[in-house]
Amino acid sequence: MPRNAKEWAGVPDLPADHFISSEVYRDEGIFRDEQRLLLEKTWKFACHESEVEQVGDYRTLSFCGLPLVVIRGEDNRIRTFVNVCSHRSAELVRAPRGNARRMVCFFHLWAYDTYGNCVNQTRDIGYEEAGPKKEACGLRSIRTEVNCGLVFITLDDDAETLESFLADSLDTLREALTAEPLELFHYHSFKVRANWKQWHETNMELYHEWGHVVNRQQGLNSPGYHDRRISIGKNGHLSLPPYRVSYSNIPGWEDRDSNNFPGLAPGEIRAVDLFPNTSIIIRGTAMRIDTSTPISPSLTLMEFRGLGLKSDTPEVRAERIRNHNQYWGPFGRTQPEDGFFIESVEQGNRHAAQYSIISRRENLGAHDDAALRGYYAEWSRHMGRPAGDPKGNVSAEGPGK
Template identity: 25%
Template sequence: MPYVIDDRETPRFRVARSTMVDAAILEEERRNIFDKSWLFVGHESEIDNPHDFRTRNVGGRPIIFTRNADREVRVFVNSCPHRGMQIETRGEGHGRFLKCFYHGWSFNTSGDLVAIPGEDSYGENFDRHNLCLVRPAKVESYRGFVFLSWTNDIADLQTYLAGATDILDLFADQSELGMQIIGGSHLYSVQANWKLLSENSADGYHALTTHHRYLVMLKESGKDLSKVFAAGPAPFMGYDLGNGHAVIGGADGTGGGNSGLGRDLSGDGLLQQMKRRDRFAELYGADWANRMFSGRNLVIFPNLAVIDLIMGITLRTYYPVAPGYMEVSAWSLQPKDDDPELRRMRQENFLTFWGPAGLATPDDVEALQRCQRGFAAHDVAPWNDISRGMASERKIFTDELQMRVFWREWDRRMTGTEHAPETPQLGKRGRVGWPGQLSSTP
């Protein structure tokens, strides 16, 4: 039985629910997807100073993300080259040396083995250089977003990211001083297959129903929702960015300029926001500023979502522990130079929507978990339908193009099946407006 049926004639797109529950498929995903992709490690702002470190799991392996004395970003496998002990278990910290307490081996933040008790017992041919901390095959960074690859046999990061580089620019450009991940993480889990979160992270169709209570809150706060959802000259649209990456995004007119789907800014906040917008229009042109100040949901294949929808940007990555269980880590990305009023509103809007106790994310968690429970009947009810918008030329945000883009790449990796793109793929185009959308700026 195929995993994906991509019927262009009817048209109809179906995905086998067995891909969500089968442990053998997860093992193949580890080999064919997670070991052959650029995976998100962290943002450079998380390790601002030399010897700052963070630990996390990337692609199922424990890593240390740090910066050495020369300020170079370094990623190491968090396992002692001697006998394998996980060296650092704190989530974050600062220190010139990484010390394994088991036998006292110490490493500097360049990964060199610098101290070893009783070194003379190893004989005169002993070479410390053979026992440095192990590194992933490749580590590269784009605009502060650091990724690793567990294989050497992969294109460079920018080639891999394809059109997603433009979208990352839309986030990175939002501060002249740089963007930063603020302190604190949302470390949670979802009892569902990891691919459901790649789907859900750019699913415009579920917003009105799943997030009913969030929208009620917005309305009660005085927000004019008709303005946000008006399909004016520039609605949110879906785009294929190549290599399995996709985005739904819009230009101003989709509620942008103020706070998108967040609570409206105060008078002073709006004034500050408009000042920023003018500044960016001056720097990068009106079309680009127009895109920056609207929203977008970006999913980078396989497991990174960066979403700017409510004026607080969330960055989340997730990894399967089992077919029906994933661990999610999410952070808040902000401009370093926000004025206090704007920062406060950004924070409030972020927390109101995002995270495991927001007014939106818990309902996503519930939806995904209920899907997973429904998949228990996959043998008698075997297919998910992801056809929405396949028949139309113009893909809007409530269509499911972005999910089909993910699944076509997934299927290519897993079975070797090549699926022709459904729409033109957006390569790197630079700081210009969206194609197919009219700018609402005069």
């Protein structure tokens, strides 16, 4: 039955953690609080270690408004610094990636080594009277740790260790990530006109596979699809149990019988969604890592990586790239559709919707919304407010149950 305006805006007659207020996606104040209370406090995936393989290799990124540079030091350790010169705040490293034993600022040519020390103040005689000495002009260091080849950063100097934050979340991927050196073979990014949480939600929420034409033909029909049980771990991380998929029922596609990642059966899918915004998915022969950078409540930079084994022959690598791109390239069968889904949801949340329903229960099967409820339990823990009522607007009568 259609609902009138009052009914449409009414609080869903559901348990309090079974719906999300649209304010969570559109409110500027909540977005600012997310940066301060959540994103700056947790660990953020920055890159794979193979992207900074050699001493001096660097890549830049931006997070929570901070320009950052990740660089492998002379001691082989990967570090991250705020990418701003200590002198008069010019951007220090100006290329997206490269190699530098010294990072030289293009403005007045101050220079920094790979440890973040200031090693040159041009015509330093000028600082002899008043200072500062170059020893006091190091770059701002950002905590950086590597786990299973994945480089993470946190803006919180007092955050728990990365190992504690990840807990056992990578267990199902550990062999695939570590048995052999991996290598990045694919990177693309785009800005999506949607809230930053939406992409991650879509990765966690397998019910949306009904929206993907190729998944209706393939994954949803695979034996055991609904027999899997999702597991929600510490700190809001989610692990999806492995299952095997046949690809050969798609015209022109082959089954992924060989060259699967270490530890995976042929054609097996494994996936982990790390709170708050990184997903690692393996479809037999190809690995994908998604991560996002929130820009505004309704604009998000998405980054996508594809990885293979460093030992790949050219033929095997070509197969991995082909398999990766079938689903996940910019013209793959599912990734563009995910962008359309969440941009559509953004419009609804911004202009019309009051609540999003996450009430599915299927005994923790693939289409159980427990994944989203677990995510928002963690979100609420950081934010100090429930996702169903983030502004305390719900009347005393509140939700029905």
